[in-house]
Amino acid sequence: MNEKQAFEVIRHALKPRRYEHTKRVVEEATLLAERYGGDIEKIRLAAILHDYAKYRSSVEMRDKVLKDSTLPIALLDYGDELLHSFVGSVFVKQELNIDDEIVLSAIRYHTTGRASMTLEEKVVFLADYIEPGRTFPEAITTRELSKQDLDVACLESLKNTIGYLSNKSIGIYPDTFQAYNDFVIKLKKRGG
Amino acid sequence: MNEKQAFEVIRHALKPRRYEHTKRVVEEATLLAERYGGDIEKIRLAAILHDYAKYRSSVEMRDKVLKDSTLPIALLDYGDELLHSFVGSVFVKQELNIDDEIVLSAIRYHTTGRASMTLEEKVVFLADYIEPGRTFPEAITTRELSKQDLDVACLESLKNTIGYLSNKSIGIYPDTFQAYNDFVIKLKKRGG
Numbered sequence: 170m171n172e173k174q175a176f177e178v179i180r181h182a183l184k185p186r187r188y189e190h191t192k193r194v195v196e197e198a199t200l201l202a203e204r205y206g207g208d209i210e211k212i213r214l215a216a217i218l219h220d221y222a223k224y225r226s227s228v229e230m231r232d233k234v235l236k237d238s239t240l241p242i243a244l245l246d247y248g249d250e251l252l253h254s255f256v257g258s259v260f261v262k263q264e265l266n267i268d269d270e271i272v273l274s275a276i277r278y279h280t281t282g283r284a285s286m287t288l289e290e291k292v293v294f295l296a297d298y299i300e301p302g303r304t305f306p307e308a309i310t311t312r313e314l315s316k317q318d319l320d321v322a323c324l325e326s327l328k329n330t331i332g333y334l335s336n337k338s339i340g341i342y343p344d345t346f347q348a349y350n351d352f353v354i355k356l357k358k359r360g361g
Numbered sequence: 362m363n364e365k366q367a368f369e370v371i372r373h374a375l376k377p378r379r380y381e382h383t384k385r386v387v388e389e390a391t392l393l394a395e396r397y398g399g400d401i402e403k404i405r406l407a408a409i410l411h412d413y414a415k416y417r418s419s420v421e422m423r424d425k426v427l428k429d430s431t432l433p434i435a436l437l438d439y440g441d442e443l444l445h446s447f448v449g450s451v452f453v454k455q456e457l458n459i460d461d462e463i464v465l466s467a468i469r470y471h472t473t474g475r476a477s478m479t480l481e482e483k484v485v486f487l488a489d490y491i492e493p494g495r496t497f498p499e500a501i502t503t504r505e506l507s508k509q510d511l512d513v514a515c516l517e518s519l520k521n522t523i524g525y526l527s528n529k530s531i532g533i534y535p536d537t538f539q540a541y542n543d544f545v546i547k548l549k550k551r552g553g
Contacts, residue, residue, distance in 0.1 A: 332528055341542060
C-alpha cells in the first residue's frame with residue numbers, strides 16, 4: 170500500500186477533524202524522522218494509519234481482544250482509549266494486508282509506549298502527542314523538548330500522561346509505566 | 362521476639378525522631394487493624410520494625426541486594442529510599458530471627474505496596490503514610506479517607522506517590538504501579 174492509498178483509506182475511516190489531526194501527525198513525524206532518523210517511509214505509513222481503528226465501536230474492539238490471541242486480554246481492564254491502538258494494528262494487518270512489523274508496532278504502541286521502544290515507535294508516539302493541533306501547555310513544552318532530545322521529549326509526554334491519569338485515579342496500562350521507567354533509567358545512565 | 366524487645370531493638374537502631382515516627386505508625390496501624398481487621402499482633406510487630414534498616418548505609422543495602430537471591434536486582438535501578446523496606450525485611454529475618462511471612466511482607470512492601478496486598482501489608486503501608494506526624498495535605502486527605510475505606514485510602518496514597526514521582530521524573534518501582542492499577546481495577550469492579 171502506498172501513501173496515497175493509505176491516505177484514501179484513512180480519509181474514509183475518520184471524521185474530518187480526526188483526518189486533519191492525522192495529516193498533522195504525519196507532518197510532525199516526518200520532521201522528527203528527519204531530525205532523529207528511523208525509516209521515514211515506514212514512519213509516515215504508520216503515522217497515516219495510526220488512528221485507523223479510532224471510530225470502531227468499543228464492542229467490536231473488545232470482541233477482537235477476546236478473539237485475537239496476539240492481543241493481551243488485560244487491555245479490557247483499562248480504558249477504551251487504548252484499544253484503538255492495539256486493535257488498530259491488528260486491523261491494519263488483516264484488513265489492509267500490511268505485514269511490516271516496524272509499521273505495525275508503531276501503530277500498536279502509539280498511545281501507551283512500551284519499554285525499549287524502537288525509533289519508529291518513538292517518532293509516531295511523540296508526533297501524535299505534539300502535533301500543532303495539541304495546544305495544551307504540556308504538549309507545547311514537550312514540542313520544545315522534541316527539538317533537543319527525542320528520549321527526553323518521550324519521557325516528558327509519559328510523565329504528563331501518568332500524572333494526568335493518576336490524578337484521576339484512572340488505570341495506567343503497564344506498557345506506559347514500563348516505558349516511563351525505561352526512559353528514566355536510560356536517561357539517568359546516559360547522564361552519568 | 363515480643364513487642365517490648367522489638368521496641369528496644371528499634372530504639373537503638375533509629376534516631377530519636379524516627380523512633381517517635383515509628384511509635385506513631387504503631388498507634389495508627391493499631392487503629393486501622395481495629396477498624397479493618399488483620400492479625401493485630403503481627404501488624405504491630407511489623408509496624409515496630411518497619412524502618413529497622415532505615416539508617417543502614419546505601420553501600421551496605423546495595424551490597425545485600427547483590428548477594429541475597431530473594432531481593433530483586435532491579436531495586437538497584439530505583440531510589441535508595443526503597444531499599445530500606447526490601448532489605449529491612451531480610452535483615453529482620455536474619456538478624457532478629459523473625460520468620461513470620463505476614464510480618465516480613467508487611468515490612469518489605471511498606472514503601473512500594475504491590476499488587477494483591479494482604480490486609481496486614483495494607484495497614485502498615487497506610488499507617489506509615491498517614492501517621493499524625495505526616496502533615497502534608499495529601500496525608501491529611503488520605504487519613505480522612507482511611508476512616509471510610511481501607512482500599513480507597515491505599516489508592517489515594519499510591520496516586521499521590523505516583524503523581525509526586527512522575528512530576529519529578531523519578532523512577533517508579535513496578536510494585537507501586539502494580540499496586541495502583543490493582544486498586545483502581547478492584548475498586549472499579551466493586552463499584553459495579
